[in-house]
Amino acid sequence: MSQSVNHSRRNLFRRRKLDAQRPPWVKSDIEFTDECSRCNACIDACETNVLIKGDGGFPEISFTNNECTFCQQCATVCKEPIFDLSQLTPWDIKASVNDSCLTYQGVWCQSCKDACDPAAISFKMAIGQVPKPMIDIEACTGCGACVAPCPSASISVIELNVTD
Numbered sequence: 194m195s196q197s198v199n200h201s202r203r204n205l206f207r208r209r210k211l212d213a214q215r216p217p218w219v220k221s222d223i224e225f226t227d228e229c230s231r232c233n234a235c236i237d238a239c240e241t242n243v244l245i246k247g248d249g250g251f252p253e254i255s256f257t258n259n260e261c262t263f264c265q266q267c268a269t270v271c272k273e274p275i276f277d278l279s280q281l282t283p284w285d286i287k288a289s290v291n292d293s294c295l296t297y298q299g300v301w302c303q304s305c306k307d308a309c310d311p312a313a314i315s316f317k318m319a320i321g322q323v324p325k326p327m328i329d330i331e332a333c334t335g336c337g338a339c340v341a342p343c344p345s346a347s348i349s350v351i352e353l354n355v356t357d
């Protein structure tokens with residue numbers, strides 16, 4: 194792969210990391226803000242209220258209070274050519290724990306594990322240390338259920354798969 198392509202992929206990765214997280218099953222080859230009419234239909238349809246009105250009035254995901262159940266209501270009510278429910282996975286985001294996690298300060302906590310239905314979070318035992326969370330990237334669906342219960346706001350759900 195040429196250097197210039199590498200640069201463009203890196204730029205894409207940075208841009209995606211900075212962008213707001215859009216709903217699940219959004220087509221990967223569209224510019225979301227070009228297609229979305231800001232009608233709010235998906236926001237109104239979202240059963241867990243994880244879709245909020247974000248910058249510019251465009252819908253974005255916030256896991257601050259709840260998770261995505263992948264109910265598909267957002268994709269079903271949208272009248273624009275934005276969603277593709279035939280995509281095998283709803284999105285590429287995965288949970289990531291940073292070192293503000295309480296276990297890094299010796300505090301026992303496993304709240305994230307208890308919230309994770311697919312059992313993607315396990316705790317690594319080590320002699321003389323509090324067990325620390327580990328995310329199974331394959332099992333993680335990016336649902337965000339682990340975010341709200343974390344007492345130290347240590348979990349982000351982000352794209353990890355584009356690396357260079």
Ligand code: SF4
Nearest residue numbers: 239261262264265267
């Ligand atoms: S799939 Fe359901 S829960 Fe997830 S963002 Fe869409 S409407 Fe909300």
Ligand code: SF4
Nearest residue numbers: 309333334336337339
């Ligand atoms: S985002 Fe969902 S599936 Fe992934 S670790 Fe958190 S709770 Fe588990």
Ligand code: SF4
Nearest residue numbers: 294295302304305343
């Ligand atoms: S819930 Fe938060 S503080 Fe507790 S173990 Fe998980 S990431 Fe660490």
